[in-house]
Amino acid sequence: MVILQIILFIALTGVTFYFAFAKFKEIYDNVNLGKPEKIDTPLSFRLKKMMLIAFGQKKMFKITFPALLHLVIYASFLITQIELLEIFIDGFIGTHRIIYHLSEGTFINSLYIFVINFIEILSLLTFFVTLIFIIRRTILKIDRFKKPEMKGWATKDGLLILALELTLITFIFMMNGGDSALHIKETGKDYGFILSGILGSALTGLPDWLLLTIEKIGWWGHIMTVFAFLLYLPYSKHLHIMLAFPNTFFSRPEPKGEMHNMPAIQHEVHAMLDPSFVAPEAEGEMQFGAKDVYDLSWKSLLDAYTCTECGRCTAACPANQTGKKLSPRKIMMDTRDRMEEIAKCKKEHGPDFVDNKTLLGDYITGEELRACTTCNACVEECPVNISPLNIILELRRNLIMEQSDSPAEWNNVFANMENNQAPWQFSPSDRLNWTNELN
Amino acid sequence: MQYKVPVMSDLVAEGKTPEVIFWVGCAGSFDQRAQRVTLAFTKILNQLNINFAVLGTEEACTGDPARRAGNEFVFQMLAQQNIATLNGYGVKKILTTCPHCFNIIKNEYPALGGNYEVLHHSTYLQQLINEGKLKVEGGQFKGRRITYHDSCYLGRANEIYEAPRSVIEALDADLVEINKSKANGLCCGAGGAQMFKEDEPGKKRINIQRTEQLMEVYPDIIAVACPFCNTMLTDGVKNENKQDEIKVVDIAELVAQANKY
Numbered sequence: 001m002v003i004l005q006i007i008l009f010i011a012l013t014g015v016t017f018y019f020a021f022a023k024f025k026e027i028y029d030n031v032n033l034g035k036p037e038k039i040d041t042p043l044s045f046r047l048k049k050m051m052l053i054a055f056g057q058k059k060m061f062k063i064t065f066p067a068l069l070h071l072v073i074y075a076s077f078l079i080t081q082i083e084l085l086e087i088f089i090d091g092f093i094g095t096h097r098i099i100y101h102l103s104e105g106t107f108i109n110s111l112y113i114f115v116i117n118f119i120e121i122l123s124l125l126t127f128f129v130t131l132i133f134i135i136r137r138t139i140l141k142i143d144r145f146k147k148p149e150m151k152g153w154a155t156k157d158g159l160l161i162l163a164l165e166l167t168l169i170t171f172i173f174m175m176n177g178g179d180s181a182l183h184i185k186e187t188g189k190d191y192g193f194i195l196s197g198i199l200g201s202a203l204t205g206l207p208d209w210l211l212l213t214i215e216k217i218g219w220w221g222h223i224m225t226v227f228a229f230l231l232y233l234p235y236s237k238h239l240h241i242m243l244a245f246p247n248t249f250f251s252r253p254e255p256k257g258e259m260h261n262m263p264a265i266q267h268e269v270h271a272m273l274d275p276s277f278v279a280p281e282a283e284g285e286m287q288f289g290a291k292d293v294y295d296l297s298w299k300s301l302l303d304a305y306t307c308t309e310c311g312r313c314t315a316a317c318p319a320n321q322t323g324k325k326l327s328p329r330k331i332m333m334d335t336r337d338r339m340e341e342i343a344k345c346k347k348e349h350g351p352d353f354v355d356n357k358t359l360l361g362d363y364i365t366g367e368e369l370r371a372c373t374t375c376n377a378c379v380e381e382c383p384v385n386i387s388p389l390n391i392i393l394e395l396r397r398n399l400i401m402e403q404s405d406s407p408a409e410w411n412n413v414f415a416n417m418e419n420n421q422a423p424w425q426f427s428p429s430d431r432l433n434w435t436n437e438l439n
Numbered sequence: 440m441q442y443k444v445p446v447m448s449d450l451v452a453e454g455k456t457p458e459v460i461f462w463v464g465c466a467g468s469f470d471q472r473a474q475r476v477t478l479a480f481t482k483i484l485n486q487l488n489i490n491f492a493v494l495g496t497e498e499a500c501t502g503d504p505a506r507r508a509g510n511e512f513v514f515q516m517l518a519q520q521n522i523a524t525l526n527g528y529g530v531k532k533i534l535t536t537c538p539h540c541f542n543i544i545k546n547e548y549p550a551l552g553g554n555y556e557v558l559h560h561s562t563y564l565q566q567l568i569n570e571g572k573l574k575v576e577g578g579q580f581k582g583r584r585i586t587y588h589d590s591c592y593l594g595r596a597n598e599i600y601e602a603p604r605s606v607i608e609a610l611d612a613d614l615v616e617i618n619k620s621k622a623n624g625l626c627c628g629a630g631g632a633q634m635f636k637e638d639e640p641g642k643k644r645i646n647i648q649r650t651e652q653l654m655e656v657y658p659d660i661i662a663v664a665c666p667f668c669n670t671m672l673t674d675g676v677k678n679e680n681k682q683d684e685i686k687v688v689d690i691a692e693l694v695a696q697a698n699k700y
Contacts, residue, residue: 062623257596258546262511266551269515273523289509318626318649323642371639374507374631375591380622393507400509409636414505414513421499421517422465423635432495434467434474438442438481 002094009091009223016227023234027305030339034298037260041253049251049385054244059383063312066136069129073165076122077241080172082115087223097179100191113192120176120195127169134162144311147320149330154237154309161238168225175218177203178211185211240308244384247306250299251385256376259393262288289397292358293338296394303386304335313378313388324371328378328388334363335391360395366405369396440700442485446495447528457492460530462544464537465500466666472673473536473666479695480536480560486700487572491534497524503539506547508632515551518543522553532556534563536691538592538665539630545597559593560691561603561664568609576697577611585612585693586658588649588672589624590665603664606690610697615656625649627675629667650675654685661687 052058057074060067086099095101103109136142137158145155173196180190180200185208190197203211233239264286267279290296313328314320320327338359345355357363369392378388399405406414413423421428450457461484466473484491499521502514525533533555535541545557558566567573585607593599600621607614619625628638628645638644650672653661661676663669666689673687688696 255546255597257542257592259506261550265511265515269519273519318645322645322648324639367639372631373626373628373633375626376595380595396509407636410508413635414510417500417505417513422469423504424469426469428496431468431498434477435444437478
């Protein structure tokens with residue numbers, strides 16, 4: 001019987017990791033569809049950003065209440081990994097609570113009991129927090145959760161994750177509760193787990209076979225839910241629990257106000273102004289700005305996969321607040337959807353297949369892009385250091401320079417800047433006219 | 440006092456070198472409202488005997504609106520032209536009253552070979568006050584409610600939040616913060632070349648939204664540090680028919696007015 005369970009466990013683990021790895025590899029490849037960008041930061045800077053922002057949740061605390069709720073789930077998730085480790089050992093070698101039994105009579109045992117208590121208390125808290133999150137999304141309908149881009153799949157995804165969390169916690173208490181009841185019946189005392197101890201002593205009236213069944217359903221249910229999570233993550237907004245770490249690790253160091261230079265145009269203009277300057281040969285096909293995900297930096301693509309669609313960017317966006325079409329969250333979701341579409345096409349039609357769609361046009365429109373004031377509110381808000389602005393500006397470059405899709409007013413401004421060196425139609429010789437008013 | 444505006448090319452002809460360049464910017468040069476800020480700042484520089492100069496007709500737009508709209512060619516032409524002028528004069532230090540000029544010269548000109556110490560006038564005024572060189576007479580503003588609107592290109596873009604506030608505090612006025620200020624501040628609606636075109640279709644104009652937020656604390660004065668914020672919020676206040684009660688004023692004007700320059 002035990003051997004069958006071991007085989008089943010190993011098989012399930014193997015299949016899960018095989019499919020999870022394949023999908024994560026696909027995401028890694030998709031991020032590498034992007035253009036190279038050198039993020040030149042020392043390791044100390046990277047670790048600091050990652051520890052403060054991803055691990056330490058620093059930017060979440062811009063809004064205290066949801067940050068506290070989120071912290072409960074996050075802490076619960078981190079600490080549960082310890083119990084998960086034991087489940088893996090037990091599963092692979094067919095033991096039962098191996099850490100507890102091996103450490104009996106030692107200090108480790110007290111530590112183990114403390115950790116399990118910690119997990120159980122956080123799990124119970126997480127259960128209620130998850131309910132609050134569900135209420136926020138379904139009954140309270142917090143504004144940022146009901147924007148147009150949240151219709152359909154995005155909302156279902158969020159709720160499905162929350163439902164999975166409730167399932168996971170239920171299984172944890174079935175597992176520990178059933179096990180505690182059996183332990184009490186066998187030894188006369190509980191493990192020292194406060195919550196499941198209470199639950200266990202309430203269940204001692206049940207027959208052993210039923211308690212064992214509850215415990216087994218809890219144990220297998222728990223690990224199956226974890227596997228389901230792992231397989232589902234790469235398709236879900238919930239991927240942020242992993243990618244928040246690399247994404248903050250690779251935070252850009254420059255001030256938010258700085259736009260990336262375009263050396264190809266710099267050299268072309270330089271050669272125009274100074275005929276003695278010979279521009280270095282441009283590599284590959286010249287394409288200004290970004291029309292599709294291939295033209296964006298890999299960091300922008302990692303940004304897109306890291307986005308958990310919380311919508312703080314969109315809530316802070318001045319254009320969105322005043323009813324314009326632009327939503328920075330939608331920019332991130334579109335970028336991810338486009339990558340997924342490309343991956344799907346390649347799978348169906350071979351690696352060289354190119355469809356006739358592009359991110360700019362088929363997903364994101366000029367109207368959205370033109371509404372951006374480049375105010376950096378979205379970048380400031382993002383709890384995991386995503387920059388929707390970077391994508392917006394790269395797409396705008398393509399819109400203006402490749403597609404000449406520019407409002408007439410902007411064309412006038414460009415002409416004025418070229419001819420009069422000012423955005424307005426004033427003569428450069430009038431630049432000092434203001435001094436007439438001085439005395 | 441007879442105020443003077445030394446022009447770089449004249450100084451060079453006389454064999455003189457100014458310590459700093461006052462980068463006036465297109466708004467500061469041509470926009471009637473912003474010109475008054477330029478005048479105020481020029482008076483402060485004169486009163487403190489700062490050895491400064493302007494580029495005058497040799498100054499060109501920094502290229503900010505073009506670059507942010509997406510037209511890199513126009514930006515590169517203007518930027519390279521400006522850098523040639525500045526480097527030709529061996530300029531080391533630049534002051535400006537425009538956060539957009541400040542941001543682009545400080546952060547984006549270095550990649551094109553333009554390396555200067557660039558200060559926005561809020562930081563410069565703060566330094567002068569801290570060094571004791573600039574004394575601000577508080578009397579006029581005592582008890583007046585002033586709220587400060589953060590410019591995106593000063594605030595979030597470059598994390599300058601305290602400098603303009605410390606200038607206002609020197610006025611002995613009542614600095615009242617609105618809920619959405621500093622890193623959480625809302626844009627005035629002008630950035631990213633929005634200043635130069637109609638809004639995209641929507642329910643409301645951004646400057647109206649921002650003005651409403653600022654009016655929540657019943658200010659006598661909305662202090663700004665950006666010529667474009669100045670225009671947008673002045674329009675916003677007019678739209679609410681409050682132009683007689685609420686003035687939109689640049690921090691340089693506040694200082695000049697306090698000291699009766």
